[in-house]
Amino acid sequence: MSEFESERIHKEKPYKKAEAVAEPEVKEVKPAAAQTISLDLETLIKVIDTAVSRSAEASSKMLAEALTESRKPYVDPRDVENEKNMRDQMKKVKQRMDEEIKSSQRNCGHLQGSNALSNFTSPFGLTSIVQHVLDTGELIGICTNCLRIFTPQDEDYGFWMRKKSGNQMSQSGQRFSTRVNRA
Ligand SMILES: [Zn+2]
Numbered sequence: 668m669s670e671f672e673s674e675r676i677h678k679e680k681p682y683k684k685a686e687a688v689a690e691p692e693v694k695e696v697k698p699a700a701a702q703t704i705s706l707d708l709e710t711l712i713k714v715i716d717t718a719v720s721r722s723a724e725a726s727s728k729m730l731a732e733a734l735t736e737s738r739k740p741y742v743d744p745r746d747v748e749n750e751k752n753m754r755d756q757m758k759k760v761k762q763r764m765d766e767e768i769k770s771s772q773r774n775c776g777h778l779q780g781s782n783a784l785s786n787f788t789s790p791f792g793l794t795s796i797v798q799h800v801l802d803t804g805e806l807i808g809i810c811t812n813c814l815r816i817f818t819p820q821d822e823d824y825g826f827w828m829r830k831k832s833g834n835q836m837s838q839s840g841q842r843f844s845t846r847v848n849r850a
Pocket of ligand 1: 772775776777778810811812813814815
């Protein structure tokens with residue numbers, strides 16, 4: 668035996684061994700009833716009928732379930748995810764806007780020209796507050812610069828509302844109660 672041959676046999680040996688282990692012994696299972704059966708035609712028809720109707724029943728059930736399932740509106744999970752992200756984004760934008768408004772209201776001089784975009788502040792010290800009479804008769808002020816609303820409940824209401832405004836006072840229509848008018 669050459670050196671090459673002996674090496675080949677040595678190499679093949681473990682493979683052959685593994686193959687022998689991996690191959691399970693197959694036993695042929697012979698069913699007990701694998702013999703010839705004899706049925707009369709009527710019984711055979713009954714057997715076939717039962718088998719067919721059972722199979723049809725199962726198919727109808729499956730079909731009905733599939734139809735019910737198909738009627739449900741399909742919601743793409745990616746859409747759900749996108750909507751959630753959009754809502755979160757909008758919430759953040761709204762929060763930032765609210766913070767900016769608050770900060771601008773804190774820093775606003777409520778004077779004409781106090782807006783950062785204006786060239787100069789009013790030399791007369793006129794406020795940028797519009798005084799407005801509500802239909803309830805209450806007088807409020809709205810700064811046209813920072814949109815802050817001054818109500819009689821505010822501590823600095825008197826201070827700002829006594830100052831001369833660069834804007835004309837505005838007034839809502841008056842609310843009349845018809846019942847009061849008739850009386
Ligand atoms: Zn202001």
